[in-house]
Amino acid sequence: MSSPPGTEAAHSNVDFGELPIAKDMLVAAADLKSATESPAKNSDIAPNGERPDDGGDKLFDDKADGKPKSGDLETKCNSAPGDRAASTDEVNLGTAYDAHPKAIAQNFGDKVILRGDASVAPSEAARQVDVLTKQILLKEIELQRYNLHYALEVAKQGRWKGWRYAFFQEINSGMGLTGSIISTSNRGQALHNAKRVNLHKQLAANYIPMIGSIIGASAAAGEFGINTYHEMVARSRGFSPTAAVKKVRGLQQDIDSLIDKRDALMRIEASEPSLHEYVTVDDVEGRVLKDMRDQSLMEFERFHIGARKTLGFQQAQYLFDVAKYTTNAIGCNWAYLSLANHHRIWNGRAGVMYAISGQLTCYAPILSRLFAKGYGEFTKMGMKDIREEARETNMARLSADLNDLNQIIKKHQEHNPEVATTVVMQGDYEAHERTFTNEINAAKKRADAAKLTATQNIGAGLFVGGLKTASGVLFIVPGFNPSYNKSDTRSSRVTNDLLFTTAILGLPAGVFSMLDTLRIQVRGEINRHKAAKEGKLPGQLAVARLKELDQMERKLKSL
Structure with a gap:
């Protein structure tokens, strides 16, 4: 097993080993590779593999129930032409054309379930490989x-x-x-x-x-x-x-x-x-x-x-x-x-x-x-x-x-x-x-x-x-x-x-x-x-x- 460099994404609570992977993962992986070579404004993944700070937005309110921010529940994410939006029980790896998604997760007890077109940073993927x-x-x-x-x-x-x-x-x-x-x-x-x-x-x-x-x-x-x-x-x-x-x-x-x-x-x-x-x-x-x-x-x-x-x-x-x-x-x-x-x-x-x-x-x-x-x-x-x-x-x-x-x-x-x-x-x-x-x-x-x-x-x-x-x-x-x-x-x-x-x-x-x-x-x-x-x-x-x-x-x- 290998361990990626320490990043914020590497400490995520999301366990991709316990979640289904989207069927269009291979397309997403190819798009992510091209996205790393494009300007940061067109992608939510920084060249070094880390997700940039989006102004302090959090996936969850600071509440005990861990529910998403109410204003983020209706957030939509753009997809590349022909891409299929992921169902609520799949992890969508996103594309190079995605805007930074919000309200992408909901916490049920100690398990995080992704929603919408959420992108996976390479560093996070590396951690999940381990x-x-x-x-x-x-x-x-x-x-x-x-x-x-x-x-x-x-x-x-x-x-x-x-x-x-x-x-x-x-x-x-x-x-x-x-x-x-x-x-x-x-x-x-x-x-x-x-x-x-x-x-x-x-x-x-x-x-x-x-x-x-x-x-x-x-x-x-x-x-x-x-x-x-x-x-x-x-x-x-x-x-x-x-x-x-x-x-x-x-x-x-x-x-x-x-x-x-x-x-x-x-x-x-x-x-x-x-x-x-x-x-x-x-x-x-x-x-x-x-x-x-x-x-x-x-x-x-x-x-x-x-x-x-x-x-x-x-x-x-x-x-x-x-x-x-x-x-x-x-x-x-x-x-x-x-x-x-x-x-x-x-x-x-x-x-x-x-x-x-x-x-x-x-x-x-x-x-x-x-x-x-x-x-x-x-x-x-x-x-x-x-x-x-x-x-x-x-x-x-x-x-x-x-x-x-x-x-x-x-x-x-x-x-x-x-x-x-x-x-x-x-x-x-x-x-x-x-x-x-x-x-x-x-x-x-x-x-x-x-x-x-x-x-x-x-x-x-x-x-x-x-x-x-x-x-x-x-x-x-x-x-x-x-x-x-x-x-x-x-x-x-x-x-x-x-x-x-x-x-x-x-x-x-x-x-x-x-x-x-x-x-x-x-x-x-x-x-x-x-x-x-x-x-x-x-x-x-x-x-x-x-x-x-x-x-x-x-x-x-x-x-």
Whole structure:
């Protein structure tokens, strides 16, 4: 922000940042520039940018109510041909042909509203540029603060969420492995004589994994419900997708409106040659403000789309887990019925369920990520009204504009009026840049880690699911083939051999599932402790940044 030389106009109570700007501001700015080069008698603006003394007339009587002088209420102001007189709720910047207006304001409490064709002196416009700069920064701080609260509230991940779900899945995998061990031992000792298979042990080999699958499906359904509850809480606090986009869109419009007013006032400021240095600083500072606006909008887009994708992926994954564990439990039950009812066709039905469960295990990681990606694209479509300029921005532009601003500050003395107030905000501008850069880099690291995790999960799913599918096929063959649905020795021997093979396939699948789940949780816990020690957990970073924004806000309000 820049501060103009001290003038009487600079101490005006009129806050142009809170008033609408006349639509013909650009014409007015051009006329004001030519007016400064004409004799003073043709303009109410002196060459040095100050409004001359008009003989002691005041805008207001010395009354407590602050009403205009009664004799000034009917004062008319001449306008250039073709110029439109401003409405009573607009600020008209005047033209070079205006006579000095009288009765141009009325005081309502502590707010001054201009009336008639009032001219704005360049020095006053320069002061209002500083005022608007502060208002823009406050709005951008509000936007960034909302972004952080949104990230904290939406797609919330509890401290023990991963360990809780892993605990139940370890029970599930462990019980499945137990069933495979029992079946391998029981059927293995009867390979040469199928009649030696112990019925009660084999029944246990089926109902133990069934119980484990029920536990796994229940855990997945529970996590799905917890996510749904957190989503409902976030929506009740105003962080639903529709409400969030509406909120950010409103803040964007507020910032854009203030930037437009600031740009228009800068054109008036530029009409005074003595304010050239101020215009130079204000122009570069304006670019920085626009860059910060764009980065704040893109930050929200990253948070919003990221939260939707996380929630979409997790919910899809939990639904797939419910489906695959449920079908596996049904398969175990039907395999149990095959033994209990002495009817091998149930083995074929069990094999169908095992095959379905295996295919779900194979493709659930892929389909969940495809769903999340599609949900993210759908969410992005709902944000298409965010300005294209913001989408085309990058950190290089903000860094370049900040570098230009720093060069201007170095060129001038730090305490020169042209850059004095900008120096106050220089550190905050750099803090914003540093925060955006760190957030973008962290997002890239998370994306890289997510790709690695996705690759590992897909590989694990294909391995375990492939073994489960093969087991299902081995159940289908003796179950649906009439040649093996007999009570002869050959049918019993072939059935026992095939189901012994399925038990063997279950051993590596169960061991791998347990070890992989444990590996994921241990690695995650190590990374979490490391991040917590460095103060880089998402929650820690958000809280620290909120405090930083509060400090910036207090500094701005104290200026």
